[in-house]
Amino acid sequence: MTERLPDFEALAIFARIAELGSFSAAAKALGISRPTISKAVSRLEQATGTFVFNRTSRKLALTETGQRVLAHAIRLLGEGEAAEAELRRAVHHPHGLLRVTAPISFGLSHVAPLLPDFLMRFPDVELSITYTDEQLDLIADGFDVAIRIAAHPPSSLRGLRLCSIPLLLVASPDYLAKYGRPEHPRDLKQHHGFLYTGTRSGALLRMSCEGQTVQVDPPATRYSANNAESFLPSLLAGLGIGLFPEFMISAHLRDGALEKLLGDWHFQEKELSLLTPPGRSHPARVSAFLDLIGGTLRQRPWNHFC
Structure with missing residues (x-):
């Protein structure tokens, strides 16, 4: 046997009719037609096998059964209105x-x-x-x-895309003074660097310049970690070349503590x-x-x- 849900709409309409005292007043208050009101009450009475109203041309009154069920219907209507109000609040009021x-x-x-x-x-x-x-x-x-x-x-x-975040190859002036400046991506394997282990991408570096793309070995690694920011003290101390997201090093580029390398070559940008x-x-x-x-x-x- 298939379980049937209660006719919540009919019960709510019944409660509004009882409150306002007529089918017409309830129809006007709810913004629906008088026949729709009548059909809802008929559904409720047919489903339960009993009458909830005594109706004459001049008077509308609750039956004894209608009086007993009215409190439940009023509570159901109130809960429904509260649920809708909460949904509207969730949409319009941050909480x-x-x-x-x-x-x-x-x-x-x-x-x-x-x-x-x-x-x-x-x-x-x-x-x-x-x-x-x-x-x-x-x-x-x-x-x-x-x-x-x-x-x-x-x-x-x-997804709400905010902006691109370039990856920049950088080193400190002290490092460059000691080990020289790479002129081409293939020169990187002759330098010292850092290895970020928090990604699944391979160790090879892929760089592009004016339509040309190359894959080269990264600098030799003495220091690896799963958080790139942890490399910054060693990078600033002149212990290697590093590939960093722009947001992490922009302040150091502005104050001259770091210098951008291989400026004509670019890595694939990330998206924030x-x-x-x-x-x-x-x-x-x-x-x-x-x-x-x-x-x-x-x-x-x-x-x-x-």
């Missing part, structure tokens, strides 16, 4: 728990400073951020937003994106985060020259 994941270095340096403003603007939002360089599963792990830096964001998620689970609309708390945080990051605040 509730917002779960975000972001890369460690970028998140701490360029996302965390923006959060006080977000939290002050939206006091009803509770924010939980997981800083990790792992590519977490938004849906399986229950995240609302992922801040990602990748060459190709996954097509299975909704805000990813959300697939769906037609975002809760208000997600839209607020995308608008405020995304709007600021789109301006690439780490690089005043771009």
Whole structure:
């Protein structure tokens, strides 16, 4: 036997008729036709095998059964109205728990400073951020937003592309004074460098210049780590050449602590994106985060020259 859901619409209409005292008044208040009102009551009476109203041409009164069920119908109508109000509030008023994941270095340096403003603007939002360089599963792990830096964001998620992030090959003036400046990508294998182990890509470096693309061996590695920011002290101390995202080294390029190498050659750029689970609309708390945080990051605040 197939289980049948209660006729919630008919019960809600019944409650509104009892409140207003007539079919016509209920039809006007609900914005539906008088025949629709009548059909709803008939459905309810046919489904239950009893009458809920005594109807004459001049008077409408509840039956004894109608009086007994009225309290349940009124409560059902109230719960339905409250549920709709909560849904509208979720769409238009930012509130509730917002779960975000972001890369460690970028998140701490360029996302965390923006959060006080977000939290002050939206006091009803509770924010939980997981800083990790792992590519977490938004849906399986229950995240609302992922801040990602990748060459190709996954097509299975909704993506808001913010800007490109170039990868730059750099070294300190002290290093270059001691070991010389590479003039071509093939010269890199004669230098010292660092190895970032937080990616699945191979060790070969792929670089392009005026339509020419080459793959070359990276500099010899003495220092490897799963977080590129940890290389910065050694890089600044003149211990090697490094390939870094622009946001991580732009300040050091501006103050002369680092110099860009092989300026005519380029690596494939990464894209900074805000990813959300697939769906037609975002809760208000997600839209607020995308608008405020995304709007600021789109301006690439780490690089005043771009």
